[in-house]
Structure formats: C-alpha cells, structure tokens
Amino acid sequence: MIYNNYDNPKLPGKTDPAVIDIRRFLPESYQGSIIITTRSSQLRIGQIIQIRKLEDMHDSIEILSNVSRREGLRSNPDAIMLARELDGLPLALATAGAYLDQVAVQLQESSPELDSYEDRTLYSIWQISFDHVKQQNNLSAKLLCFVARREVQQTLPHCET
DSSP states (O other), rough: EOOOOOOBOOOOOOOOOBBBOGGGOOOOOOSSSOOESSSOSSSOSOOOOOOOOOHHHHHHHHHHHHHHSOGGGGOOOOOOOOHHHTTHHHHHHHHHHHHHHHSSSSSSHHHHHHHTOOOSSHHHHHHHHHHHHHHHHHHHHHHHHHHHHHHHHSTTOOOOO
C-alpha cells in the first residue's frame, strides 16, 4: 500500500485544522508493506529512507531509459544533457522519462521544452505534460485542473477558474 504526498502530517504542536493523522488509515495487519512519501522531514513513522539525488550519470540515464522505454540513451548526447539538467533527481528523471514515453518525438526535438526545468522543481515538466494532455483531450486537461485545485489546494497556471 502506498500513501503518496503525505505533506501535511499531524505533528506535536501543529494546530492547522487541515493536518491529517495517517495512522487512522493504516491497516492492522502484519503482512505486506506500507510506503509513505512526504516532503516533511519531521515525520517519524516506521523506517525512514531518505531519497537523495543520484551522483552517477549512468544511473540517471538508466532511469530515463527504463521509464521512457527508449533504447540507446546511454550514448545519446541529448539524453546525457537532459539527465545533467535534471541534476540526478529521481522523481524528475522518472517524470521526464514518462513524458518521453508518451510523445512520439526524438529526444533532441523535445529537449528545448524539457530544458526549461527551472529552479529544480517538477512544475516545468508537469506543465509540459499538461500541455500535451490538453492537446490530446481538453476534457482530460479540465479534470487535471479540477484535481489540482482539490488536492494541491491552488489553481495552477493554464487552469481556468
């Protein structure tokens, strides 16, 4: 079982009414595994595994290659440049790979879009993916905007109010 983006945890002294105590949702079973992802460094449940950026460029290219299902990226200068730009951040590499898996363009054709990965956030890659979804199906893009307003609790650019 995976709980993703548990970023507003109930912590001692935290009085925000929007906090969530995830323990009420954990199953009472001793088999299987539970993974909780969070950006909160204060959460202390179970075994903590901190995900750090990858230092080895080959590992970054491996994630891009596996997720995009594209062969030959190890020797592709555009893939190496993209991996370098994404700075070894596993989620950013996986997101870029997923995007590349969904579009039928050569890596160098998509590089200008993916190079706009500003301030080391996933926003730029999300925006590229969103624009692609909107081109394919405007109703799906509206659904993404609805979910973003509900889950992220803010309106993202290009989402109508």
